[in-house]
Amino acid sequence: MGRVPPMTTRDTIRVSEIFGPTIQGEGALIGQPTVFVRTGGCDYRCSWCDSLHAVDSEYRDTWKAMPPEDILAEIEKLTGGKPIMVTLSGGNPATQPLDRLIEQGKAKGYSFAMETQGSVVKPWFADLQMLVLSPKPPSSGMGTDWRVVANCVRTAKAAPTVLKIVVFDEADYAFAREASERFRELPIYLQPGNHTPPPPEDDSATVDQEGIDERMRWLVDKVVEDKWYGARVLPQLHVMLWGNKRGV
């Protein structure tokens, strides 16, 4: 390999897509206007992944290596230069060197929320406006190392941190209960899974919204039945409004 400027190797971020402003469709910040920066690459392969185009290395050629300055310039273009909350998503954005993007964005008034499964820890978690930890339940086919999740929580320090668990079935629900028991101090959001995620190359694929709604109602019943009054149950609002369509 030839010599490359150190800054480029250290700071270049793999980006799958940047889009918005639209509203955050999920979790604690639901309904909040935001720009999404979706990074490429993931250490997980969830069976029901709804963002395979940002996960599977088969789509690597659609990802772009970008320095933080260029990403921020793109965000500013989208927002007309008016500061907004930026959502860092993926893939697993924790695998990317996002520290300088966050630092530069904050200097211009932007704030950053990030969603990650909690499998990779980075010191800059502490600079986020919100860290959403989303350990993956059994239906994903993935396993969770709770010590790493706990390390994410510790590393986030004063940054508001919440749990978000996708729930497809009873086993996933039990997993959510366990997560909540392990991190009693964290607010928890439950989200009914989408069993009709888009194939990576077809974001016009039909969503079984009625099936998802049915799961949502089941989840509300579960929470009520178990008197789990501290949990919040929220759907994927963007799927309700726009189906599997990307960029909204």
Add this chain to the structure above:
Amino acid sequence: MGRVPPMTTRDTIRVSEIFGPTIQGEGALIGQPTVFVRTGGCDYRCSWCDSLHAVDSEYRDTWKAMPPEDILAEIEKLTGGKPIMVTLSGGNPATQPLDRLIEQGKAKGYSFAMETQGSVVKPWFADLQMLVLSPKPPSSGMGTDWRVVANCVRTAKAAPTVLKIVVFDEADYAFAREASERFRELPIYLQPGNHTPPPPEDDSATVDQEGIDERMRWLVDKVVEDKWYGARVLPQLHVMLWGNKRGV
């Protein structure tokens, strides 16, 4: 009028319905398990009211005068005695003497959120976990006295206070902008109106969810277009999941 025990006259609350636990379907606490206490009677008559059965005095004979002790007993029955967030709704719950209910409930670990248009001020606003002020936009046919709304905000003191504005059209949207300008310190939630509210005697009436969703998408576009990145746009989740059905 004969002599009655002072406590009864001062504290009796007119209740239209008590139901739950279910999730809060709207606004800042969306997705949160809660029991609803819907009081009877309102100083407003919004053209698109979705709770006329708790507003129109024609339905007065379905309301029950209850002392706070009885309401709390009913709440405890519904929750199995496990503390929950109680949502005080109406009608206009600010017209009712809710101070002792809140006091007694808090002593048992319950918390109370309330939604009101901001036309009536009560000192016990300060005891709420959340005060949702929902001034009614032009499409309602009602007018807003902003001095009274400001007095609600002042009286709530440290109680978290937010604005929620129902939006049907451009004039309503302009009203929401005005509300936000007047109370820059308050978080604001915008909610697309339901143009197919249930007639008071038929909660199985069909909802035009596609029409409401269309309004929601329009509202997201408006907020983005105006770079109003501080506003949050949220639907009525319970209507999406259960239509006009009551008690959910």
